[in-house]
Amino acid sequence: xxxxxxxxxxxxxxxxxxxxxxxxxxxxxxxxxxxxxxxxxxxxxxxxxxxxxxxxxxxxxxxxxxxxxxxxxxxxxxxxxxxxxxxxxxxxxxxxxxxxxxxxxxxxxxxxxxxxxxxxxxxxxxxxxxxxxxxxxxxxxxxxxxxxxxxxxxxxxxxxxxxxxxxxxxxxxxxxxxxxxxxxxxxxxxxxxxxxxxxxxxxxxxxxxxxxxxxxxxxxxxxxxxxxxxxxxxxxxxxxxxxxxxxxxxxxxxxxxxxxx
Numbered sequence: 001x002x003x004x005x006x007x008x009x010x011x012x013x014x015x016x017x018x019x020x021x022x023x024x025x026x027x028x029x030x031x032x033x034x035x036x037x038x039x040x041x042x043x044x045x046x047x048x049x050x051x052x053x054x055x056x057x058x059x060x061x062x063x064x065x066x067x068x069x070x071x072x073x074x075x076x077x078x079x080x081x082x083x084x085x086x087x088x089x090x091x092x093x094x095x096x097x098x099x100x101x102x103x104x105x106x107x108x109x110x111x112x113x114x115x116x117x118x119x120x121x122x123x124x125x126x127x128x129x130x131x132x133x134x135x136x137x138x139x140x141x142x143x144x145x146x147x148x149x150x151x152x153x154x155x156x157x158x159x160x161x162x163x164x165x166x167x168x169x170x171x172x173x174x175x176x177x178x179x180x181x182x183x184x185x186x187x188x189x190x191x192x193x194x195x196x197x198x199x200x201x202x203x204x205x206x207x208x209x210x211x212x213x214x215x216x217x218x219x220x221x222x223x224x225x226x227x228x229x230x231x232x233x234x235x236x237x238x239x240x241x242x243x244x245x246x247x248x249x250x251x252x253x254x255x256x257x258x259x260x261x
Contacts, residue, residue: 001240003139003165006036007198007214007225009232010083012044012171014205015051017059021068027233032076034235038136041083042169042200042214043146044095049171049204054086054093054124062087062096066106074104079136083169083198084112084145092126097143097169099134108134112145113154121147133161139240146170149183152190159191159253164240168197173204174229177211189221192246192253194238201230219246 008027013019024045031039044050046065047057059065065085073080084097095112111128115121131154133142142158142165149155149168158166166187172180180199188195195217200210212229216236224236247253 001139003038003137003238003240004034004036004235005038005040005165005196005216005238006031006034006233006235007040007196007216007227008042009199009201009212009214009227009230009234010042010045011231012042012048012200012202012210014048014203015057017046017057017064020046020048021064024068025072027231028072028076031233031235032078034233036078036235038079038081038196040081040167040169040196040198042198043084043171044086045083045169045200046085048200048202050086050124051205055088058086058088058093060088062098066098069098069100070104070106073100073102077102081141081143081167081169081196086125089126093124094128095125095145096128097145099136099143101136108132108143110143110145112148114147114151116147131157131161133158133163139164141165141167143167143169146172149180149187152187155187155191159193163193164243165194165196165238166191168195170197170199171204172199172211174209174211177213180211180213181215184215185217185221185223188217188219190252192219192243194218194240194243201232219243
């Protein structure tokens with residue numbers, strides 16, 4: 001079975017939701033010339049990471065993002081893993097990813113569970129408290145967001161739910177580009193699944209540049225497609241039979257010792 005996945009590396013404009021939504025419309029239309037099954041967006045693609053005061057830029061209940069992504073997924077008959085947006089939920093803001101099927105239905109959501117304390121992210125956002133697994137076209141998938149990538153326990157829990165593809169929307173800085181590549185490949189290799197990693201292009205609100213370099217990675221850790229640091233669309237076919245071939249060769253899941261750890 002094949003799943004064709006595209007990543008849209010959006011050139012995010014800080015604080016301008018309308019501009020970013022218009023850019024997404026244009027880039028998604030272009031991406032559809034590749035006829036992907038699933039499209040992945042970056043973290044906080046609609047406002048950037050992140051304008052202050054954040055409360056002035058939040059998306060109440062993620063309504064604006066959901067309305068747009070539902071419309072686009074239905075229009076193009078494509079699955080969309082919607083990066084993330086800063087959603088006002090009750091009395092707090094969460095960094096939330098919403099997932100849409102080909103009919104425009106929101107079938108899953110995930111709120112970033114690890115908040116980047118060096119940047120005091122925990123003071124702006126409420127951490128999520130669940131692990132999210134969902135199915136697209138019969139394929140088991142999971143999603144984490146940016147800093148979550150540094151926590152192998154989370155991705156291993158998803159792997160033990162037998163996912164085939166891990167989606168990672170992020171806003172990752174150029175200064176730590178080496179970590180972005182290394183960790184994304186490591187998560188693919190150690191868990192023997194495909195990884196689709198979407199970063200933004202442009203800069204953070206404080207002017208620090210985003211690394212770009214979105215990537216599509218197979219379970220051997222091979223990079224099937226990678227962007228540079230500018231606006232980009234990348235696409236690759238995920239041959240899902242590869243996962244079983246790898247596990248028949250090096251079955252780390254059969255050889256695990258959970259009695260020790």
